[in-house]
Amino acid sequence: MLETLFSSQQEKQRHSTLGDSSRTQGNHNRDKPTDEKDAHHPHQYAARTASKSPTQSDRAGRATVQLWRPEEQLAETVSKTALLTEGSRGLHGGKENEAFLPKQEHHERRRDIDVQARRVTTIIKNIERAVHRYDVAQVGIQWQKYQQTLAQVELDQQSEEAIYTHFLAAYCALSRQEQAVTVWNHMVDANIMPNERHWNAMLKGCFKAQDVTSLQEVWSNMIASGMKPDTVLWTTYIHGLIVCGKWQRGLQLLDELGAKWTAARKRQSNPKDVASAAMEGQPLSTEYDPSKPSLAPVQAALTGLTAIQHHELCPPILDWAKSHSLALTTEIFNILLRPAVRSGDPKQVARIFSLMKTNVCVADEVTYTILLNGHISSTNSNFALLSFKEQQDSILRILDDMTANGISMDRRTYSSILQGLLRSQPNDNETPSIYNGNKNNAAQAILQHMSRNNVTPDSYMYHILVIHYFSLSPPDLAAIDNLWARIKMERPSLQSIFYEKMVEGYARVGAVEKMLFFLRKIAREGKSPRWRCLVDVLNTLIAEGEWGLLRELVADVEDSKEGLMRYADGNIPGMWKAEFWETVRRVRGRI
Secondary structure, three states: OHHHOOOOHHHHHHHOOOOHHHOOOOOOOOOOOOOHHHHHOHHHHHHHHOOOOOOHHHHHHHHOOOOOOOHHHHHHHHHHHHHHHHHHHHHHOOOOOHHHOOHHHHHHHHHHHHHHHHHHHHHHHHHHHHHHOOOHHHHHHHHHHHHHHHHHOOOOHHHHHHHHHHHHHHHHHOOOHHHHHHHHHHHHHOOOOOOHHHHHHHHHHHHHOOOHHHHHHHHHHHHHOOOOOOHHHHHHHHHHHHHOOOHHHHHHHHHHHHHHHHHHHHHHOOHHHHHHHHHOOOOHHHHHOOOOOOOHHHHHHHHHHHHOOOHHHHHHHHHHHHHOOOOOOHHHHHHHHHHHHHOOOHHHHHHHHHHHHHOOOOOOHHHHHHHHHHHHHOOOOOHHHOOHHHHHHHHHHHHHHHHHOOOOOOHHHHHHHHHHHHOOOOOOOOOHHHHHHHHHHHHHHHHHHHHHOOOOOOHHHHHHHHHHHHHOOOOOHHHHHHHHHHHHHHOOOOOHHHHHHHHHHHHHOOOHHHHHHHHHHHHHOOOOOOHHHHHHHHHHHHHOOOHHHHHHHHHHHHOOOOOOOOOOOOOOOOHHHHHHHHHHHHHHHHO
């Protein structure tokens, strides 16, 4: 299926250089192809549509240098991009400049841009949730909603590229290659040329699905299209091959990448090659250096090898890195340290620390988090046999050692340690109850150490603790009560997400009064709860038969002026919002 997916990138660029007469159509033509043959052969149509826009070759060029933003920054990025686009129309589009718009119109335009940013973020989050649940149908629903969105509003190019990237990754991760083809062709028909992010998304999706055949087909088609893989693409492909069991081929590609680096360095140091490239008018780096030496492929290989339990192959990877003059970092050794600590192999741990010292690498907070996890969970550790005070003292000694080694013990460091500690998993031979008790004692020791150093927990740390306590089986309600008592005494500034986690946690255990207490706290903080949180509340009230409270909840949500959702934007669609009102519709007769 995937071998018929992609047309040549070079062919598209050749078509984009046609005469001006072929460049008179709009940038964003989404009309269906008029030729039935084109409709059945998307590659030919994709190549032809590359000539529709006078700026298409420029757009494709810009796409290859845009940096991928983290998902949490997407809304801000989309908002800024759209605002710049709107503001430039007064200079280039014949409309008044936004700086001179009436204040009310300026605010309305700003609001529309913010709505678009939230709309895009909602679509992407819904895609990610569906993939996490392996819900193919829900990804299809999001695709249909995206088509409806395109029919209603015009999104900026960066937003569209991000959404297409997530859909490609989703369908590849769910082993739905036909749907991935549909997304790809739709993207090309929209005059958005494939770039590194789209290829990387599909490579990641394929190895997440453990589909090594499709992984190799995507790589082959990418090379055939004329796309020159950068370090990110090489890294993803090498890691994917290794975790899919083709580790021999993955390591072979690592050697091939090293050979390219070596050839590039030799040619760059050869005066004849430099002069030849200059005469041809091409930068030598573009001609000979497809990917600069980097530790990223080394990290990818080590992570993959440890994931498939081939630890014996890791030392040669370190030698390979040194042969290419790559300085090893603490992050590299942390990758090796984690499995050694979990397996309870003190000799291997000692060897890794010896290598760190040889390579002038010092332990960081991640290193100590790994050691803390090993201390409370390793098969060779006697942590579970210690008394509560002895457990806390042992944790405090490790934290004091961090301070002695120059690691700044601030909120960020404590948060990193606490998160790594509480999100770790027990060993196979360790009962969850003992392990969770150990983690709770360790968490108390960390909070004690913070208090001793006059560092107060922030909202994020309380958030981590709440999630942990509610995730236990059964949930540690006493620890949650103690945590809330501490919060009331310290009075930290809490974010609405903390209250939502309290609501969702109490909803799962059927504690109606406490659930509603924290739901009201969200509104008192000047925020509105997310629809997912409201769905949990709604289902709990139904399960507990609290029809009177359910009636009050629905009335409160429907009151857009004084109710729970008065701070929310009611125009933003979403899966959880639809589920809330669908549930209300089903039980409306009982309330």
